[in-house]
Amino acid sequence: MAGVEFVKGHGTENDFVVLPDPAGTLALTEARVRALCDRSRGLGADGVLRVVPTRAVVDAPAGVDDSLWFMDYRNADGSVAEMCGNGVRVFARYLVETGLASEGRFTIGTRAGERGVTVHPDRTVTVDMGPARVVGRSAATVDGTAFPGVAVDVGNPHLVCRTDTPVDDLDLTRPPGHDPVVFPHGVNVEFVNVLGEDALRMRVHERGVGETRSCGTGTVATVAAWLHLAGRTSGRATVAVPGGQVTVTVDERGSTLTGPAVLVAGGELDEQWWADNGF
Ligand SMILES: N[C@@H](CCC[C@H](N)C(=O)O)C(=O)O
Numbered sequence: 001m002a003g004v005e006f007v008k009g010h011g012t013e014n015d016f017v018v019l020p021d022p023a024g025t026l027a028l029t030e031a032r033v034r035a036l037c038d039r040s041r042g043l044g045a046d047g048v049l050r051v052v053p054t055r056a057v058v059d060a061p062a063g064v065d066d067s068l069w070f071m072d073y074r075n076a077d078g079s080v081a082e083m084c085g086n087g088v089r090v091f092a093r094y095l096v097e098t099g100l101a102s103e104g105r106f107t108i109g110t111r112a113g114e115r116g117v118t119v120h121p122d123r124t125v126t127v128d129m130g131p132a133r134v135v136g137r138s139a140a141t142v143d144g145t146a147f148p149g150v151a152v153d154v155g156n157p158h159l160v161c162r163t164d165t166p167v168d169d170l171d172l173t174r175p176p177g178h179d180p181v182v183f184p185h186g187v188n189v190e191f192v193n194v195l196g197e198d199a200l201r202m203r204v205h206e207r208g209v210g211e212t213r214s215c216g217t218g219t220v221a222t223v224a225a226w227l228h229l230a231g232r233t234s235g236r237a238t239v240a241v242p243g244g245q246v247t248v249t250v251d252e253r254g255s256t257l258t259g260p261a262v263l264v265a266g267g268e269l270d271e272q273w274w275a276d277n278g279f
Helices: 030-037 085-097 216-229 271-276
Strands: 005-011 014-020 047-053 069-075 104-110 113-119 124-128 133-142 145-153 157-162 188-196 199-206 210-212 235-241 244-250 255-260 262-268
Touching: 005 085, 014 085, 030 047, 030 069, 047 085, 069 085, 085 104, 085 113, 085 124, 085 216, 085 255, 085 262, 133 157, 133 188, 133 216, 145 216, 157 216, 188 216, 199 216, 216 235, 216 244, 216 255
Parallel strands: 014 047, 069 104, 157 188, 199 235
Antiparallel strands: 005 014, 005 262, 047 069, 104 113, 113 124, 124 255, 133 145, 145 157, 188 199, 199 210, 235 244, 244 255
């Protein structure tokens, strides 16, 4: 086979390898995802976004139109996740830059359902992220300290811990402890400081990846939890993350995420490397 094409991109420095697969025939094994994301033996990334027609995706959820481009998202450890807020912005930008979609508003298929996106002239992207549902309370532990948090479902699971401890002081090199009864499939854990009336700062430890410089679904969960703790159901906030800043709105009907989407480079994977890293 010819070398596999790729594009490298990021959204607030949450970085991805984009793999176009118009025929739906790419054998994207867990081993290949791990190798691609490895920062020493691969390209290096937090995750992989396969660009594939929905009709070719065997586990596409019911209700996603077959004619849509589908974001087949994988974490760096090879696991599949339902949704990726930074990834979907990069995915949308990729579709526009390659002529597979036109600037403006269109819809993308994901494992969390259909998501409306708007690619703006300045190349920022707004995503309709769907409902951000507060589903309970739990706690995370870091270095033996418990941080109470709010569990939020944004298609994927989050535990948002608002704290007065400066988030920049936390050691997130190891996964925070969590309650496996509340989160049987693992969880993305956000630590949040309130900076001002509508300004938050967040760090995240992502399921299947580790600490990343941003997590789009995590920022939406963060704003939903912050509003919930204030007894509110709607509002707008900016969320500063190590890799930049995004804007989130939440109301009774759903949520939106707006932020940058950057394409860095493109090329072709070495055929022998692809073959060697299949299993
Ligand atoms: N970085 C993503 C979230 C990716 C999935 C997550 N690690 C999970 O396993 O749920 C984002 O920007 O939302």
